[in-house]
Amino acid sequence: MSHHIIEFRDVRFRYPDGTDALKGVSFRITHGESVGIVGANGAGKSTLLLHMNGYLLPTSGHVTIGEVPLVKETRQEIRRKVGVVFQNPDDQLFMPTVFDDVAFGPLNLGLPPDRVRERVHEALRQVNALALVDKPPHHLSGGQKSAVAIATVIAMEPDILVMDEPAASLDPKSRRSVIGLLNTFTHSKIVASHDLDLILDVCARCLVIRDGAIVADGPSPEILSDAMLLSENNLELPLTLQGRPSVCPVPRP
Amino acid sequence: MTLETAYSDIGRLDRLSYRDTVVHRLDPRAKVVATLLFAVVVVSFPKYEVLSLLPFFLFPVLVGAVGDIPAGFIAKKVVAVSPFAVFVGIFNPLFDSSTVSIAPGLTVSAGWVSFAAILVKFALTISAALLLIATTSFPGICRGLRRLGLPALFVSQLLFLYRYIFVLMEEAMRVVRARNMRSFGGRGTGVGVFVRILGTLFLRTVERAERIYGAMLARGFRGEVPSMRHEVFRPSDAVFVLVAGGYFALCRIVPVPQTVGRLIGGLAG
Numbered sequence: 380m381s382h383h384i385i386e387f388r389d390v391r392f393r394y395p396d397g398t399d400a401l402k403g404v405s406f407r408i409t410h411g412e413s414v415g416i417v418g419a420n421g422a423g424k425s426t427l428l429l430h431m432n433g434y435l436l437p438t439s440g441h442v443t444i445g446e447v448p449l450v451k452e453t454r455q456e457i458r459r460k461v462g463v464v465f466q467n468p469d470d471q472l473f474m475p476t477v478f479d480d481v482a483f484g485p486l487n488l489g490l491p492p493d494r495v496r497e498r499v500h501e502a503l504r505q506v507n508a509l510a511l512v513d514k515p516p517h518h519l520s521g522g523q524k525s526a527v528a529i530a531t532v533i534a535m536e537p538d539i540l541v542m543d544e545p546a547a548s549l550d551p552k553s554r555r556s557v558i559g560l561l562n563t564f565t566h567s568k569i570v571a572s573h574d575l576d577l578i579l580d581v582c583a584r585c586l587v588i589r590d591g592a593i594v595a596d597g598p599s600p601e602i603l604s605d606a607m608l609l610s611e612n613n614l615e616l617p618l619t620l621q622g623r624p625s626v627c628p629v630p631r632p
Numbered sequence: 633m634t635l636e637t638a639y640s641d642i643g644r645l646d647r648l649s650y651r652d653t654v655v656h657r658l659d660p661r662a663k664v665v666a667t668l669l670f671a672v673v674v675v676s677f678p679k680y681e682v683l684s685l686l687p688f689f690l691f692p693v694l695v696g697a698v699g700d701i702p703a704g705f706i707a708k709k710v711v712a713v714s715p716f717a718v719f720v721g722i723f724n725p726l727f728d729s730s731t732v733s734i735a736p737g738l739t740v741s742a743g744w745v746s747f748a749a750i751l752v753k754f755a756l757t758i759s760a761a762l763l764l765i766a767t768t769s770f771p772g773i774c775r776g777l778r779r780l781g782l783p784a785l786f787v788s789q790l791l792f793l794y795r796y797i798f799v800l801m802e803e804a805m806r807v808v809r810a811r812n813m814r815s816f817g818g819r820g821t822g823v824g825v826f827v828r829i830l831g832t833l834f835l836r837t838v839e840r841a842e843r844i845y846g847a848m849l850a851r852g853f854r855g856e857v858p859s860m861r862h863e864v865f866r867p868s869d870a871v872f873v874l875v876a877g878g879y880f881a882l883c884r885i886v887p888v889p890q891t892v893g894r895l896i897g898g899l900a901g
Contacts, residue, residue, distance in 0.1 A: 474857070
């Protein structure tokens with residue numbers, strides 16, 4: 380199927396204050412791929428993600444999602460195809476109860492109530508959060524909020540899933556369950572994160588972005604084991620590739 | 633009152649509203665209408681009327697008792713906001729010095745009577761409003777208001793207020809805590825720093841609002857917050873509104889305490 384393709388061609392973006400956040404980004408992600416986006420703070424990751432569903436429009440260059448070019452008029456259509464999970468679940472969950480929040484997207488898509496109810500339950504079941512359906516978001520733990528935030532997006536059944544730091548500030552067990560969750564999805568996935576182990580576990584391909592441009596693009600195991608490249612980008616080898624002894628030797632005087 | 637206690641009080645009020653009692657199960661519309669009626673009737677009494685207001689305490693007492701809401705908690709909240717009412721009425725005894733006789737042989741200035749009336753009306757309306765919130769989930773109140781015809785824009789504002797007041801207060805608490813930990817013995821707790829903290833919180837809120845709006849657009853938001861829940865207005869809800877409204881009307885038209893007093897006097901005589 381060719382319609383789950385994301386293509387950026389020489390995309391440039393300048394913020395109103397004059398900051399050049401993207402300086403000619405080009406890449407192509409095909410159906411079913413899972414791609415990690417890594418880079419230093421301020422390299423342009425978030426700006427890049429905000430282009431994928433048309434929250435920002437390129438100053439110049441072209442973004443194509445499926446066969447649809449991203450312009451002002453096609454944003455609604457593109458938002459239907461591309462689901463974005465934002466970094467902070469408190470920003471993502473804005474409705475008074477979990478049910479209302481997960482139902483928000485499907486209702487906006489104009490689905491009939493019983494279909495909406497089905498989708499809400501299916502999405503919450505997928506993220507193991509069905510028991511939380513009637514809770515208000517401010518009574519949830521961090522891990523539960525993250526899971527529900529993902530459910531709010533998969534309830535819209537997007538073709539492409541875009542996530543910004545899906546496991547930031549989660550405890551190791553919650554983080555592990557988010558990773559497990561991401562690996563069950565067959566969507567095209569794009570994950571921006573500083574958690575390189577997570578990228579290694581979830582994404583087959585990895586893009587490195589620096590100063591608004593792509594500086595490396597290749598298989599994750601290759602990119603993420605290139606210590607030189609990583610350190611140039613304020614990153615370091617994933618912990619699983621650091622080859623530390625499993626027990627730290629006690630230093631002797 | 634510190635930020636922490638304010639936060640825990642709002643949290644407690646919120647948790648109370650998730651209980652399951654006869655009062656909690658009433659349709660939010662019924663409770664909103666009854667509370668509004670109550671407030672309007674109470675406020676409509678003339679300014680020297682104190683005794684006739686007393687029967688109205690039955691409404692908050694009953695709602696609180698049946699709804700299993702701790703009376704002490706509500707009373708404390710009423711006292712906490714009472715300075716507003718005190719300030720409104722405190723000058724009445726000074727300016728209104730004509731005298732009235734409230735009991736044989738006991739005369740006071742009319743100002744004190746009207747001051748007492750203000751305090752009683754205040755205690756009645758505030759406790760009824762608090763009980764409405766403590767017995768009805770906030771989203772329920774919002775849905776009720778929407779279906780009573782309040783414009784969608786105001787209702788979504790209220791919903792967002794409810795959703796984010798907890799997030800905002802937690803953020804403010806963290807900032808204040810960080811300040812306290814580095815302002816050894818008072819320096820740094822002055823007004824100048826406080827104003828800057830408010831500025832920071834405001835900017836953070838604006839940025840957060842932008843991110844939330846982004847998340848809403850990403851899920852197809854086009855102006856109205858959709859809802860699927862439709863409470864059914866049952867006969868019991870109608871009975872509640874009718875009985876409450878009937879009682880308010882009765883107490884408004886007939887001066888109950890005086891009548892009861894006269895009856896007892898008549899029996900004794």
